[in-house]
Amino acid sequence: MPEMTFAQAIDYALGEAMAADERVITLGEDVAMLRRELLVRFGPSRVLQAPISEAAFLAAGVGAAMAGLRPVVEIMMVDFIAVALDALLNQATKVRAFSGGKWNVPLVVRAACGGGYGDAGQHEQCLWGLLSGMPGISVLVPSNPADAAGLMLSAIQCDEPVVFLEHKLLSDYWLDYLGRGGRETVSFDVPEAGARGEVPKPPAPVPIGKAKKAREGRDIAMFGLGVSLHRCLEAAQELEKDGISAEVVDLRSACPLDREMILSSASRTGRVLVVDEDYAGYGLSGEVAALLSEEGLKVDFARVCAEEVVPYARSLEDEVLPNRRRIREAALRLCGGSA
Amino acid sequence: MVPDVQELYRQMARMRRFEEKLAELWNRGLISGEMHLGVGEEAVAAGVLAHLEEDDAMALDHRSTPPLVGRGVNMESLLLEMMGHPDGLCGGRGGHMHLFSKERLAASSGIVGSSAPLACGFALAARQLRPGKVAVAFFGEGAANQGMLLESFNLAVAWNLPVVFVCKDNRWAITTRSRSVTGGCLLRRARSFGLRAFRVDGTRVERVWATAGKAVGRARAGRGPGFILASCPRMEGHFLGDPMLRVFREPVRQTLEIGPPLARALLSRPLAALPARALHMGIIGKALATLGVEKYVLERDPLRRAAALLSEETRRRIEDEASREVEEAARAALAAVEGR
Ligand SMILES: Cc1ncc(C[n+]2csc(CCOP(=O)(O)OP(=O)(O)O)c2C)c(N)n1
Ligand SMILES: [Mg+2]
Numbered sequence: 001m002p003e004m005t006f007a008q009a010i011d012y013a014l015g016e017a018m019a020a021d022e023r024v025i026t027l028g029e030d031v032a033m034l035r036r037e038l039l040v041r042f043g044p045s046r047v048l049q050a051p052i053s054e055a056a057f058l059a060a061g062v063g064a065a066m067a068g069l070r071p072v073v074e075i076m077m078v079d080f081i082a083v084a085l086d087a088l089l090n091q092a093t094k095v096r097a098f099s100g101g102k103w104n105v106p107l108v109v110r111a112a113c114g115g116g117y118g119d120a121g122q123h124e125q126c127l128w129g130l131l132s133g134m135p136g137i138s139v140l141v142p143s144n145p146a147d148a149a150g151l152m153l154s155a156i157q158c159d160e161p162v163v164f165l166e167h168k169l170l171s172d173y174w175l176d177y178l179g180r181g182g183r184e185t186v187s188f189d190v191p192e193a194g195a196r197g198e199v200p201k202p203p204a205p206v207p208i209g210k211a212k213k214a215r216e217g218r219d220i221a222m223f224g225l226g227v228s229l230h231r232c233l234e235a236a237q238e239l240e241k242d243g244i245s246a247e248v249v250d251l252r253s254a255c256p257l258d259r260e261m262i263l264s265s266a267s268r269t270g271r272v273l274v275v276d277e278d279y280a281g282y283g284l285s286g287e288v289a290a291l292l293s294e295e296g297l298k299v300d301f302a303r304v305c306a307e308e309v310v311p312y313a314r315s316l317e318d319e320v321l322p323n324r325r326r327i328r329e330a331a332l333r334l335c336g337g338s339a
Numbered sequence: 340m341v342p343d344v345q346e347l348y349r350q351m352a353r354m355r356r357f358e359e360k361l362a363e364l365w366n367r368g369l370i371s372g373e374m375h376l377g378v379g380e381e382a383v384a385a386g387v388l389a390h391l392e393e394d395d396a397m398a399l400d401h402r403s404t405p406p407l408v409g410r411g412v413n414m415e416s417l418l419l420e421m422m423g424h425p426d427g428l429c430g431g432r433g434g435h436m437h438l439f440s441k442e443r444l445a446a447s448s449g450i451v452g453s454s455a456p457l458a459c460g461f462a463l464a465a466r467q468l469r470p471g472k473v474a475v476a477f478f479g480e481g482a483a484n485q486g487m488l489l490e491s492f493n494l495a496v497a498w499n500l501p502v503v504f505v506c507k508d509n510r511w512a513i514t515t516r517s518r519s520v521t522g523g524c525l526l527r528r529a530r531s532f533g534l535r536a537f538r539v540d541g542t543r544v545e546r547v548w549a550t551a552g553k554a555v556g557r558a559r560a561g562r563g564p565g566f567i568l569a570s571c572p573r574m575e576g577h578f579l580g581d582p583m584l585r586v587f588r589e590p591v592r593q594t595l596e597i598g599p600p601l602a603r604a605l606l607s608r609p610l611a612a613l614p615a616r617a618l619h620m621g622i623i624g625k626a627l628a629t630l631g632v633e634k635y636v637l638e639r640d641p642l643r644r645a646a647a648l649l650s651e652e653t654r655r656r657i658e659d660e661a662s663r664e665v666e667e668a669a670r671a672a673l674a675a676v677e678g679r
Contacts, residue, residue, distance in 0.1 A: 015607070032622055033514035033583070036597075037604035040619045051484035051520035052451050052512055080450065083487065118371025118423070120434045122449045178373050181580020185368025312434030313423025314371050 001198040006170040009145035010110075011038065013152040013203045014072060018042050021070065024156055027057060028074025028110075034173075054084035058109065062092045062161075065107040070156055078111035078127045078165060092161040093136040107162070108155045113141075114167040114227055114277055115321055117179030117188055121310035124168075124317075126226070129276075129283025131163050132255035138162045138208050139254040143170070143229040145197040147252060150206030158208060167226045170194045191230030211258035213265070217247030220331055221265035223288060224275040225251040228322050232275050235327035242328070244335050254284050259291060266292055271300045271334045275322045280305035302330045342548040345653060347389060348645045351381040351544060352661035354405040355642055357414060360665050361404065361421060361435075365579050369676065370421045374435055377402035379542075379574035380507050382641035384409050386547025387475060387505055387567070390555040396444035396461035396474040398454035401436050402507075403447035406477060412440050414668035422676050444474075451512075452485025454478050455504060459491050462502035462564075473501040473558045480568075481512025483525050492532040495564035503554045504534070504566045507541065509573035514583055516629060529566035541569030542641040545648065572638045583630055 004012060015038055018024045027048035032039050039047040050057040054075055061073035075081045081088070092105045115124030128139045140155060140162060142148040148166070155162040168174040169190050180186055214229060215236055224232040229250045236246040249265050251257065266272045272292065274285040285303035292299055304322045311317055319326075358376045365374045377384065384405040391397075391410070399406055407417060412428065420427030421435050429439055436449035446457060458476030465472040482488055483506055495502050506525060510517055529536040535557060539550040547569060554565030576584040586593045601623075605616050646654045 019608075029512070030514045032626065036623050037600050039622065040601060040604040040616050041607060043615060043619050044622060049515055049520055051515075051517075052481045053484045053486060055486045083450065083452070083485070118434070119373060120432075120437055120449075122437060123373075177580075177582060179371070181365075181374070181578065182582075182585055183366065183368060183580060185366065186371065309432075311432040312372070312420075312429075312437065313431035315423065316431065 001200050003196060004145050004199045005172050005196050006145045006148055006194060007166070007173050009149040009199045010152050010166060011035065012199065013149040014038065014156070015041065016203055017153060017156045018046065023068060024070045024072065025064075026072040026074065027061065029076055031074060034074070054080055055086065058084040059087035059091055061107050061109075062087050062095075062105055065105045066095060066103060070106050070108075072108040072110055072156065075109060075111040077123055078113040079123055079125050081109070081111060081127070081131075088131070088137065088161065089134055093134045096136060096160065104159045105161050106159045109161070109163045111163065111165055112168050112171065112174050113165040114169060115310050115317060116169045116227065117175060118312060118314045118317060119178055120312035123178070124310045126165070126278035126306075128163070128165060128254035129278045132284070132287070136160060138256060139165065140208065140252065141165045141167070141226040141254055142252065143226055143250050144194050145199050147206050147212075149199045149203040151208070151252065153203050154205040154208050157205060162208070165226070169227050191227060191234075194227065194230050206252070209253055209256035209258055211252055211261040212250045213247070213261070214250045215246065215248035217245040217269065219245045219269060219335055220271040220273060221247045221249060221269040222273045222275055222327070222331070223249050223251055223262065225254065226277060228275045228277045231322050231324060231327055235324045235331065238324060238328050239331055242332060242337065244331060246331060254278075257287065257291060262288060262291060263295055263297065266299050267297055272302075273327070273331055273334060274303040274305070275327055276303065276305040277321055278306060280307050300334050302334050304330050340552065342389070342545045344545060344645065344648045345657065347385045347544045347548060348649060348654070349657050349661065350385040350388065350409045351642055351645055352658050353664065354381045354384060354408045356661045356665040357408050357417075358404055360418070360669050362575070362579055364418070364422065370435065371423065372434060372436075374579040375401045375577065376575045376579065377405035379509065379572040379641065381405055382544035382547050382645065383505065383507050383541040383569045383571055384477075386544050387503070387551040387555070389548055390551050391475065392472065394444065394469050394472045396458070396465065396472070397446075398457035398461060398474065398476045399438070399445060399447035400451070400454050400478045400482065401447070401449050403438050404435070407438060407440065407445060410440075410443050410445060412443060412445070414665060415672050418668055418672035419675060422672065424672070424676055424679070426675060452478065452482040452488040454482075455488040455491035456494070458502050458504070459494050459498075459500055462495070462500040463498065465501055471559060473503060473555055475503045475505060475555075477505045477507060479512065480506055480508040480510065480517045480521070480525060481515070483528070484521060489532075492529060492534055492566070496533040499561070500564050501558040501561060502564045503551070503558050504529070504564070506566065506568050508568055508570045510633070511573050511577065511630070513577045514626065516626060526568050529568070534564055534566040536566040536568065538568045541571035542639045542644055544641060544645045571641065572633070574634075574638065574640065583627065584634070586627055587631055587635070
């Protein structure tokens with residue numbers, strides 16, 4: 001298996017899908033430069049430069065999908081989807097239901113997400129909780145190159161609207177553009193196992209809604225995704241020194257959730273910690289708690305999430321985003337110890 | 340009325356020196372994230388701001404430092420903010436894309452196009468609470484394709500708001516040549532909404548001053564909103580460390596980085612239509628070439644042009660003053676940051 005960066009893996013899968021199916025197109029701002037290798041292969045009619053008109057081109061993606069294409073629409077950063085939310089909230093996710101199941105929208109929205117490089121909370125949000133709140137949508141958040149390629153492939157093959165989120169700490173080009181800018185005077189806490197790794201060739205689809213156990217453990221189950229998954233793994237190593245055996249599950253999608261895997265890990269350990277870079281309220285962590293409660297599972301539950309608007313200063317940002325210290329402390333509290 | 344060129348140049352020099360300092364601090368790693376400078380936009384900012392009074396409002400985009408400096412926001416508190424210090428303008432929580440000065444009714448946002456509706460709201464409040472005051476929105480030509488911005492044009496006309504929309508046309512939106520994704524002409528577009536629209540060479544501060552005087556004067560008198568299309572250069576790329584500019588600044592390294600994957604794409608399977616692929620490669624080459632020619636051959640620095648209107652002695656005195664002011668603010672800010 002060849003080794004790829006996270007970003008290469010996504011574009012590799014997209015390129016393979018475009019080569020295999022001429023209905024697959026990609027469009028968005030600056031794609032001629034961002035996806036220049038795809039532009040060279042497939043030309044400007046399938047790699048379409050868009051004006052800064054997200055509301056129009058995302059909704060146009062919905063129409064194109066309804067009429068037979070399989071568009072991958074790029075919203076540069078997921079924060080910017082706010083100006084185009086109608087396309088998803090009231091159009092894409094309504095068509096299947098309103099047409100009595102007769103018409104569907106095979107649309108992929110691709111967007112960069114997440115923080116850790118000091119750009120503040122108008123460019124560093126995750127928003128998968130907000131997006132998952134729409135019935136009929138899937139929201140995928142890969143944590144490593146193989147999953148990124150496999151989930152992108154599945155997203156394109158899926159007949160329903162899918163949001164594919166690409167964390168900027170894992171995607172080297174985003175981090176360089178937005179955080180580093182070619183400087184050697186700044187540094188970032190990049191989880192190496194997520195930023196680079198082996199990817200099957202040809203890419204193998206990863207089923208949507210299937211979580212993956214990233215680490216076996218007995219005392220506590222930690223659920224994470226994207227960069228938070230890596231923060232869980234880092235914290236799990238530290239917890240080992242505290243005598244706590246932590247299981248770590250990569251949810252891989254904020255929606256749908258893998259009920260089976262969540263329930264089995266939760267019931268086996270009796271303690272659940274959700275680590276979520278998205279906002280604490282009304283989102284993924286609450287959804288996991290609801291799921292456990294609906295199943296009548298009595299577990300000790302805690303969450304480590306973003307509690308407020310992500311601040312600009314790197315030192316403040318580090319505390320608002322889930323970090324090893326906060327995760328370890330929460331896990332110790334759940335396990336009856338203290339940090 | 341004639342412009343006070345000395346004063347206009349003084350403001351432009353303050354803005355430029357300040358942003359040169361920002362670039363230095365950014366390079367030293369003391370400023371995080373994307374740093375968009377307004378270098379090249381000083382004549383637009385200074386020419387418009389010269390007509391603003393106390394209690395006029397400004398809605399700004401991601402290049403908000405020149406207008407804030409021109410409006411007299413304390414340089415030290417701006418620098419501290421950019422360095423994420425608790426004593427910064429916004430407690431270190433906003434950073435360079437999200438600068439707010441409530442005292443000066445100035446707010447910036449990193450969401451492209453959002454300054455226009457915000458300015459409409461500022462203008463609405465002005466009409467009721469501060470009659471005779473106006474609001475100004477600054478944005479780029481790329482933002483003029485954003486729905487909410489165009490809706491704001493209509494809103495301003497429908498409600499006859501005392502607002503002036505200032506479009507800084509640097510021809511680029513990140514890596515995209517705006518003309519390639521824009522239909523029609525922005526001046527006519529604005530006119531068709533019923534806005535009084537003006538075009539001006541945004542590198543000539545005296546002309547911006549004259550044009551802005553008309554637009555702001557009309558709005559202030561309640562005679563309707565205006566639109567100014569001001570052309571200007573993008574002198575430091577989209578943001579500091581712009582990868583497209585790096586292609587020119589470190590050609591060998593960049594070619595080694597970008598070249599091989601492109602060559603692989605050119606030859607990847609299925610291997611159909613090689614000539615077409617070469618043509619597609621040309622699209623990327625053309626964008627880079629256009630950027631290079633504009634930046635290294637045709638660029639017109641508004642400060643140089645303004646300086647040409649002054650005596651050498653006056654120019655030097657003004658520049659020295661600006662440098663001193665910036666250096667003092669930077670020294671104080673750095674002391675605070677290092678003392679933490
Ligand atoms: C709604 C939204 N879409 C996209 C972006 C990303 N973005 C930031 S600046 C920019 C280009 C803006 O171009 P223009 O308005 O011409 O301003 P300039 O940068 O040239 O000054 C883009 C696309 C954003 N910040 N907000
Ligand atoms: Mg522009």
